[in-house]
Amino acid sequence: MxxxxxxxxxxxxxxxxxxxxxxxxxxxxxxxxxxAADAISHIALPGIGLAILLRIHPIVGGVAALxxxxxxxxxxxxxxxxxxxxxxxxxxxxxxxxxxxITSGEDLLxxxxxxxxxxxxxxxxxxxxxxxxxxxxxxxQRHRLVLALVSPEIAHTSGIDVRxxxxxxxxxxxxxxxxxxxxxxxxLVGALIIIPAATAKRxxxxxxxxxxxxxxxxxxxxxxxxxxxxxxxxxxxxxIVLVAAALFALTLLHRRPA
Amino acid sequence: xxxGSDVDMGGLALSVKSLSVSFGSTPVLTNLSFDVPAGTxxxxxxxxxxxxxxxxxxxxxxxxxxxxxxxxxxxxIGYVPQKLDLERDLPITGRDFLxxxxxxxxxxxxxxxxxxxxxxxxxTSAGRxxxxxxxxxxxxxxxxxxxxxxxxxxxxxxxxxxxxEPGQDTINHTMAQLRETEGMSxxxxxxxxxxxxxxxxxxxxxxxxxxxxxxxxxxxxxxRLEEVYGTPVGYHVHAxxxxxxxxxxxxxxPDDVRP
Numbered sequence: 001m002x003x004x005x006x007x008x009x010x011x012x013x014x015x016x017x018x019x020x021x022x023x024x025x026x027x028x029x030x031x032x033x034x035x036a037a038d039a040i041s042h043i044a045l046p047g048i049g050l051a052i053l054l055r056i057h058p059i060v061g062g063v064a065a066l067x068x069x070x071x072x073x074x075x076x077x078x079x080x081x082x083x084x085x086x087x088x089x090x091x092x093x094x095x096x097x098x099x100x101x102i103t104s105g106e107d108l109l110x111x112x113x114x115x116x117x118x119x120x121x122x123x124x125x126x127x128x129x130x131x132x133x134x135x136x137x138x139x140x141q142r143h144r145l146v147l148a149l150v151s152p153e154i155a156h157t158s159g160i161d162v163r164x165x166x167x168x169x170x171x172x173x174x175x176x177x178x179x180x181x182x183x184x185x186x187x188l189v190g191a192l193i194i195i196p197a198a199t200a201k202r203x204x205x206x207x208x209x210x211x212x213x214x215x216x217x218x219x220x221x222x223x224x225x226x227x228x229x230x231x232x233x234x235x236x237x238x239x240i241v242l243v244a245a246a247l248f249a250l251t252l253l254h255r256r257p258a
Numbered sequence: 259x260x261x262g263s264d265v266d267m268g269g270l271a272l273s274v275k276s277l278s279v280s281f282g283s284t285p286v287l288t289n290l291s292f293d294v295p296a297g298t299x300x301x302x303x304x305x306x307x308x309x310x311x312x313x314x315x316x317x318x319x320x321x322x323x324x325x326x327x328x329x330x331x332x333x334x335i336g337y338v339p340q341k342l343d344l345e346r347d348l349p350i351t352g353r354d355f356l357x358x359x360x361x362x363x364x365x366x367x368x369x370x371x372x373x374x375x376x377x378x379x380x381x382t383s384a385g386r387x388x389x390x391x392x393x394x395x396x397x398x399x400x401x402x403x404x405x406x407x408x409x410x411x412x413x414x415x416x417x418x419x420x421x422x423e424p425g426q427d428t429i430n431h432t433m434a435q436l437r438e439t440e441g442m443s444x445x446x447x448x449x450x451x452x453x454x455x456x457x458x459x460x461x462x463x464x465x466x467x468x469x470x471x472x473x474x475x476x477x478x479x480x481x482r483l484e485e486v487y488g489t490p491v492g493y494h495v496h497a498x499x500x501x502x503x504x505x506x507x508x509x510x511x512p513d514d515v516r517p
Contacts, residue, residue: 144358150355152320153337158407206351208354
């Protein structure tokens with residue numbers, strides 16, 4: 001059953017999750033994790049399936065699977081010479097296969113595309129707390145993330161533990177995916193992280209510009225998409241992503257100065 | 259990053275003993291040992307594929323190795339890597355990059371300004387996205403970045419690659435000045451043997467077959483260079499203001515030919 005009113009907790013969470021996704025997305029896009037965003041989100045699926053089997057909250061299972069999967073990807077990356085994309089590809093396909101095995105048809109559809117009823121107070125509070133933690137991480141670590149992005153060696157000689165920073169970013173990335181799981185589902189949540197940041201990358205001339213534009217586009221997408229879903233009684237996930245994609249399409253009309 | 263052990267290193271900035279690096283079963287560096295006295299300049303030379311950049315990465319600790327690399331207590335390294343693979347449309351400006359280094363190093367705004375002025379980077383260039391900078395402008399930016407945070411050692415992997423002649427002079431002169439006035443130790447990789455002859459206190463030459471270490475006068479000889487590069491190599495020695503460098507010209511090296 002879909003929610004029918006745009007209550008304060010929904011608005012607050014749309015803004016919080018939107019801001020978090022917008023900020024994390026900037027560094028994900030600059031770190032060329034565009035495809036990884038989609039792949040990592042699929043890791044949530046077996047967790048959701050297992051949680052439904054065990055009759056616990058699906059998001060709890062999804063978050064647990066995301067965190068375990070992220071640490072697994074980071075661990076394999078640090079102990080082998082395999083490319084991150086390769087590792088994520090293997091882990092994601094395994095997770096998808098496991099998830100579809102243990103999740104029933106209707107539950108699978110909801111897990112894949114999202115779309116659930118009214119938020120409880122506890123869910124909204126937890127969502128806002130996670131959003132605040134993600135936003136704080138990106139803003140506090142942005143200088144370290146920039147150095148590590150340009151050159152891990154320069155970052156290292158500047159006193160940054162690059163491996164730990166990468167783990168921190170991957171965990172925050174996973175938490176951001178978890179934030180959007182309920183509304184957007186496993187298949188669409190990656191888009192909320194990537195599309196606003198890709199839009200900002202086309203328009204921005206500097207880091208501050210990219211962060212601001214990405215957050216604005218992301219919040220506009222989550223709030224407008226949620227409002228449209230209430231107005232037209234449709235699942236919010238698809239509408240949020242369509243709004244974000246429409247904003248990105250508009251930027252194609254903008255030619256960047258040389 | 260502050261490095262180093264509490265062991266007295268007797269005036270050395272760096273002591274390397276039996277350093278070996280392999281990629282799988284392929285050895286790149288084998289049993290390399292050398293010292294760098296504090297306040298001196300070490301030039302690392304050798305043909306492509308000799309392991310110069312690998313050595314640099316092993317020295318800064320981003321590459322696993324056998325043997326020991328010991329920096330003097332309290333060493334802070336300003337590092338300029340060789341090549342960076344950046345997207346042209348990355349919305350990070352030179353200023354964003356330098357501010358990031360300053361924030362991480364807790365350096366003041368003035369220090370950033372001094373570093374930018376030292377390498378001759380213009381405000382317009384610093385305000386452009388780093389992916390859109392020319393090769394020379396980007397090298398200047400990397401050197402400016404290395405100077406932020408009060409480093410005691412500069413480790414520069416081909417710092418003047420792609421830089422125009424005046425820019426090369428600025429960077430080389432800055433290195434010499436930092437060594438003379440601030441006692442900074444400099445390690446630099448270079449293919450320009452005239453620069454090596456002019457600015458290095460010692461030269462470490464690497465090749466697949468041989469290594470050698472010593473002052474430029476004894477290392478940069480025609481025979482030794484041919485042994486290292488596997489082909490005759492000449493270089494041009496600039497006259498110093500006092501005219502003394504001309505007398506250090508090697509036996510057979512009149513041309514400005516770079517390996």
